Structures are given as C-alpha cells and as structure tokens.
Amino acid sequence: MRLNPLIGITAIATLAFLYLPMLAVAVLSFNKTRYGLTWSGFTWDWYGRLFSNPEILEAARNTFLLAALSTLVATVLGTLFAIALERYPWPRKSQGFLENILYLPVVTPDIIFAVALVVAFGAFRMVSSLFEPGLFTMILGHVTFQIAFVALTVRSRLKSLGHDLDEAARDLYASYGYYVRRVLLPLLMPGIVAGAMLAFTLSLDDFVISFFTAGPTSQTLPLLIYASVRRGVTPEIHALSTLIFLLTVLLVLASERLTRR
Amino acid sequence: MVWFGELTTPAQLYRRGLWFLLPAVVWILGLLVIPGLSLVALSFAERGQYGEVVWNFTLENYARLLGFGLFGWSPDTVLILLRSLWVAFVTTLICVLLAYPLAFFIASRPPRTRYLWLALVIIPFWTNLVIRTYAWQMLLAPDFPFAKLAQTLGLLAPDAGLYPSPLAVYIGMITAFLPFVVMPLFSSVERLDWSLVEAAQDLYASRVRTFFQAVWPQTLPGLTVGVILTFIPAMGMFVVPDLLGGAKYLLVGNLIQQQFYASRDWPYGAAVSLGLMVMTLVGLALYRRRGKDVDLV
Known part of the structure; x- marks a missing residue:
C-alpha cells in the first residue's frame, strides 16, 4: 500500500510528541544543576543519590511489595474466575450477571473506583482497625481491579484451547483433580503468566487507587513523585522516573518473550 | 464445559x-x-x-451539584461538569485525528518492522502517567523553548509559561490517551479490505469520498473501542488537570478528590461521583448500541 507522505510525517511527529516528555526527563536527570532547566554539564550524581535516599528506597520497597502481593492474590482469583466462566454451564441469566461483574472493574472510571474503596474501608474500619489506610488496604484495592484483567487474559487462552484435551483426559479416566493439575493448569500457564505480568504492570502504574487508599507509612513511587511535584521536582526525581521507565520497558519486553512461546 | x-x-x-x-x-x-x-x-x-x-x-x-448553593444559584459546578464533558470530547476527537495517520503508517510498514513501530506507540504509555504529566510541566515552563517561542511571537506575556492552562491540560490528556485509540484502530486498519478502496478509486471517487465510504466504515469497530477507552476515563481524569490545569480549570475528578480530602464532605463527593457515573453509563450505552460485536479489551 502506498501512502501520502503527509501521513508519514504526521505519524512521525505524533510519535515524537509521545516521546518528548520522557526524553526531557531523561536528559534532565543527567544535568548538573539542581534548579532550573538550563544545561550545565553531565553527571551521574543523581542516580547515586537515589540509592542513598531512605525515603525513595522505602517507597520502592512498598511499590514492589504491593505489586507482588496483589498480583499473587489477583492471579489466583482471576484464574479461578476465568475457569468458572469458561468451563461451567451456568444458566444464561447468571452468565450475563457474571460477565457484568467481570467487566465492571474495567469500565468503572478509576476515580469512582477509588471513592467506592474509600467508602468501603470507612465502613470496614468500624469492625476492625486492619482497614486503616495503609499497605493492606492498598493491596485490597489493587487486587480488585487486577482480577478482571487476569480473568480476561486467562479466559482468552481458555477459549483458544478448546475442549479436545479436556475430553481426552476424561476419556482416559483422569479424575477432576488430576485433570486440573496435569492438563488444565500446564496448558493455561502462558495465559496465567501473561495475566500476572499485566496485573503487575498495572499495579506499578497505578496512581489514583493508591492515592485514595494509601496511609502515611505506605508511600509508593508514583505517590512520592506526585508529592515531590507539588514541592518542586529535584533531579533525583528525574533519575528515579528514568529508571522506572527503563524498568517497565524491560518488564514488558520480558513478558512478551515469555508469552510468545 | x-x-x-x-x-x-x-x-x-x-x-x-x-x-x-x-x-x-x-x-x-x-x-x-x-x-x-x-x-x-x-x-x-x-x-x-x-x-x-x-x-x-x-x-x-444534588441541588449543589446543579449549582444551588448557600448564596443562590451559581454556575460553578455545572461549569465543571460541562467542562469535563467538553475536555473529554475534544481529547477524544484530537486523539482520533492523530491516530488515523499513525495507524495507517504502522500498517503500511513491512511485516518485519510493523510490530516494532507498534511497540514504539505503547512504550511511552508504560511509564507512569504522573511522570509523563510532570514532564509536560517542565516542557511548558516559562524558560523552556516552547514558551520562549510563544513569548517572542507575542502569544504569551514575557516570562509567562504555557502552563497552567487549558492547552496544557489538552496536551497532557492526549499524551495519556493516544495509545488507547491507536491500538484498537490499528487492529482494524491491519485487516482492512483494500479491494474496496481500489474499487472506489476505479470508479473515480474523490479521496475524501474514498475515505468516508470505503475506509471509515471498515475501521469503525476499532474506532469505537478506542473512543470508549478514551472518552470514559478522560471524563474522570484527575492527575492531568491537577498538575497542568491550575485552580481555574477544574474537572469533575478534581471536584471529587477535593470532597474526599480537603473539604471532607463525603456525601457531596458521593453525589458528584454519581453524576460522573451517569455520564459514563450514557457513554457506555451509546457504545453498546454502536459496537455490539467489538471486544472491549
């Protein structure tokens, strides 16, 4: 197909527009001056300081803890949910209801999602102090939106698997437990891993849900960056952002590799 | 089963x-x-x-949501609601206008490099939105070339920045949502049946007519998904207007956030959230009518 060169130029300009912000942050993370935007020489200093800043290290630890724990829970729940939806003959009406439950976390605007969680935790707090804003409430919140994304990913894998191997296992007298362990789960593994990776990146990326459910001791990296934008950004934050960017890219590339096989 | x-x-x-x-x-x-x-x-x-x-x-x-406050009616909250709708609409429109050339450009690359180009669209989108938004704060600051250019052209007062401003909000929103439109649109463009385009050209259809009668209907499924994925979250967006809009350009998201933080007025915050939810559901209903056979994810 031949395209008008104008289309190509617009496309490249649009791409440049998407990369401009990241590029600016990356360049400034190597800038010697602490204040202002003028270039005054190259330095690695800010990256070094990053690793001796206790606030940033603490936030990094929280971010990964939050992402890892919530992904773990969401992957288990989401996978079970997908199997239930795809491999059991629910009556039509219940199926419709379940589909709505599945899509609800995907289509709810995240600010409403966050507000609903604030209200829920407010009510739960009357029962138990466990629900004071903090890492625990953040995990609960993240799992709630991750489940749907895991379930959708695993479900599309289940759909493409079809029923042949299920039937073969049954014909060969596999018990249900044996079938799940030795047939279904191994076949589903690429889908489960892809779903988990997606859930993990979503958690790392989330700002709004974290912002509304975080407590004073559970600062994550996005929250830290937001707070420092309000106080005035330092080159350390540029360095941190650049590292996060590189890390996310690596993570997603790795998950692509894993799921392609 | x-x-x-x-x-x-x-x-x-x-x-x-x-x-x-x-x-x-x-x-x-x-x-x-x-x-x-x-x-x-x-x-x-x-x-x-x-x-x-x-x-x-x-x-x-709800009376307050419609503008009836302690001191009689004022248009403030209604303005915020309408502005959120408008900003979401304009954002979606610009994203669609930019996504078409991009989707066609990527689809026209040789198969070997096509997915590399597609990855280029998604990569910035993996970076946290807070980071991309504050980056625009710097890029639009008074002593950065963009603002300098606007200052010399006389579009901007000397030493003024391009943010906070509505323009900055739109830029931030487009950065946030463009990939949401490009991805589904690309999947439609890639499957385009070009024989229809050739037929239109053989019959001497003008370029505009070829686009609207042979191309556009075929890309409608992807476009619908992209529009929904942009319009709905754009209405509730609060990071971008918060960091780039300033106090004079509040959107619904900021209003909700204020109620749950600074003002501690949960009931009013709940009412505003429901207002946003209603706007969202209307959007979804339109989507259901238009794009029945399109997968949302």
Whole structure:
C-alpha cells in the first residue's frame, strides 16, 4: 500500500510528541544543576543519590511489595474466575450477571473506583482497625481491579484451547483433580503468566487507587513523585522516573518473550 | 464445559463451579459493587460539622451539584461538569485525528518492522502517567523553548509559561490517551479490505469520498473501542488537570478528590461521583448500541 507522505510525517511527529516528555526527563536527570532547566554539564550524581535516599528506597520497597502481593492474590482469583466462566454451564441469566461483574472493574472510571474503596474501608474500619489506610488496604484495592484483567487474559487462552484435551483426559479416566493439575493448569500457564505480568504492570502504574487508599507509612513511587511535584521536582526525581521507565520497558519486553512461546 | 464421569447432574457441576467462581465474585461484590451502591445512599446523607456523615435524608447534595448553593444559584459546578464533558470530547476527537495517520503508517510498514513501530506507540504509555504529566510541566515552563517561542511571537506575556492552562491540560490528556485509540484502530486498519478502496478509486471517487465510504466504515469497530477507552476515563481524569490545569480549570475528578480530602464532605463527593457515573453509563450505552460485536479489551 502506498501512502501520502503527509501521513508519514504526521505519524512521525505524533510519535515524537509521545516521546518528548520522557526524553526531557531523561536528559534532565543527567544535568548538573539542581534548579532550573538550563544545561550545565553531565553527571551521574543523581542516580547515586537515589540509592542513598531512605525515603525513595522505602517507597520502592512498598511499590514492589504491593505489586507482588496483589498480583499473587489477583492471579489466583482471576484464574479461578476465568475457569468458572469458561468451563461451567451456568444458566444464561447468571452468565450475563457474571460477565457484568467481570467487566465492571474495567469500565468503572478509576476515580469512582477509588471513592467506592474509600467508602468501603470507612465502613470496614468500624469492625476492625486492619482497614486503616495503609499497605493492606492498598493491596485490597489493587487486587480488585487486577482480577478482571487476569480473568480476561486467562479466559482468552481458555477459549483458544478448546475442549479436545479436556475430553481426552476424561476419556482416559483422569479424575477432576488430576485433570486440573496435569492438563488444565500446564496448558493455561502462558495465559496465567501473561495475566500476572499485566496485573503487575498495572499495579506499578497505578496512581489514583493508591492515592485514595494509601496511609502515611505506605508511600509508593508514583505517590512520592506526585508529592515531590507539588514541592518542586529535584533531579533525583528525574533519575528515579528514568529508571522506572527503563524498568517497565524491560518488564514488558520480558513478558512478551515469555508469552510468545 | 467438562462432563467428568463422576458428575452427571447440573446441580453437582454448579456446586463445583461455585468454588472457582465465588472467591473473585465475592471480592468484587464486596469491594466494588456494594461500596459503589452505598455511594448512592451516601449521596442522600448530610455532612456533619466535623466532616462526619450524618444519616439525615436530604437532596441538598444534588441541588449543589446543579449549582444551588448557600448564596443562590451559581454556575460553578455545572461549569465543571460541562467542562469535563467538553475536555473529554475534544481529547477524544484530537486523539482520533492523530491516530488515523499513525495507524495507517504502522500498517503500511513491512511485516518485519510493523510490530516494532507498534511497540514504539505503547512504550511511552508504560511509564507512569504522573511522570509523563510532570514532564509536560517542565516542557511548558516559562524558560523552556516552547514558551520562549510563544513569548517572542507575542502569544504569551514575557516570562509567562504555557502552563497552567487549558492547552496544557489538552496536551497532557492526549499524551495519556493516544495509545488507547491507536491500538484498537490499528487492529482494524491491519485487516482492512483494500479491494474496496481500489474499487472506489476505479470508479473515480474523490479521496475524501474514498475515505468516508470505503475506509471509515471498515475501521469503525476499532474506532469505537478506542473512543470508549478514551472518552470514559478522560471524563474522570484527575492527575492531568491537577498538575497542568491550575485552580481555574477544574474537572469533575478534581471536584471529587477535593470532597474526599480537603473539604471532607463525603456525601457531596458521593453525589458528584454519581453524576460522573451517569455520564459514563450514557457513554457506555451509546457504545453498546454502536459496537455490539467489538471486544472491549
């Protein structure tokens, strides 16, 4: 197909527009001056300081803890949910209801999602102090939106698997437990891993849900960056952002590799 | 479904299926559906003196949402609601206008490099939105070339920056949502049946007519998904207007956030959230009518 060169130029300009912000942050993370935007020489200093800043290290630890724990829970729940939806003959009406439950976390605007969680935790707090804003409430919140994304990913894998191997296992007298362990789960593994990776990146990326459910001791990296934008950004934050960017890219590339096989 | 030998009746199957189903469903019901519904109840309650919730039935929160405050009617909140709709609309429109050339450009690359180009669109989108947004703060600052250029052209007062401003909000929003339109649109463009385009050209259709009659209808499924994925979250967006819009350009998202933080007025915050939810549901209903056979994810 031949395209008008104008289309190509617009496309490249649009791409440049998407990369401009990241590029600016990356360049400034190597800038010697602490204040202002003028270039005054190259330095690695800010990256070094990053690793001796206790606030940033603490936030990094929280971010990964939050992402890892919530992904773990969401992957288990989401996978079970997908199997239930795809491999059991629910009556039509219940199926419709379940589909709505599945899509609800995907289509709810995240600010409403966050507000609903604030209200829920407010009510739960009357029962138990466990629900004071903090890492625990953040995990609960993240799992709630991750489940749907895991379930959708695993479900599309289940759909493409079809029923042949299920039937073969049954014909060969596999018990249900044996079938799940030795047939279904191994076949589903690429889908489960892809779903988990997606859930993990979503958690790392989330700002709004974290912002509304975080407590004073559970600062994550996005929250830290937001707070420092309000106080005035330092080159350390540029360095941190650049590292996060590189890390996310690596993570997603790795998950692509894993799921392609 | 799996009809294993030992299970024959539907009742037995359901019982086993429930073990798979219940954990996720209970979780989502307990933390999203029921709290969401209780927002409705909350929106009819009153704010106590110290920001606590007083369960007296009142319609005052909705009256305030429509602009009726202590000092008579003022257009402030209505303006915020309408502005959110407008910003979401313009953002979606610009994203669509930019996404078409990009989707066609990527689809026209040789198969070997096509997915590399596509990855280039998604990569910036993996970076946290907060980072991309504050980056625009710097890029639009007074001593950066963009603002300098606007200053010399006389579009901007000397030493003024390009943010906070509506323009900055739009730029931030487009950065946030463009990939959401490009991805589904690309999947439609890639499957385009070009013989229809050739037929249109053979019959001497003008370029514009070729686009609207041979190309556009074929890309409609992808476009619909992209529009929904942009329009709905754009209405509730609060990071971008918060960092780039300044106090004069509030959107619904900021209004909600204020109620749950600074003002501690949960009932009013709940009412505003429901207002946003209604706007969202209207958007979704339109989507259901237009794009029945399109997968959302």
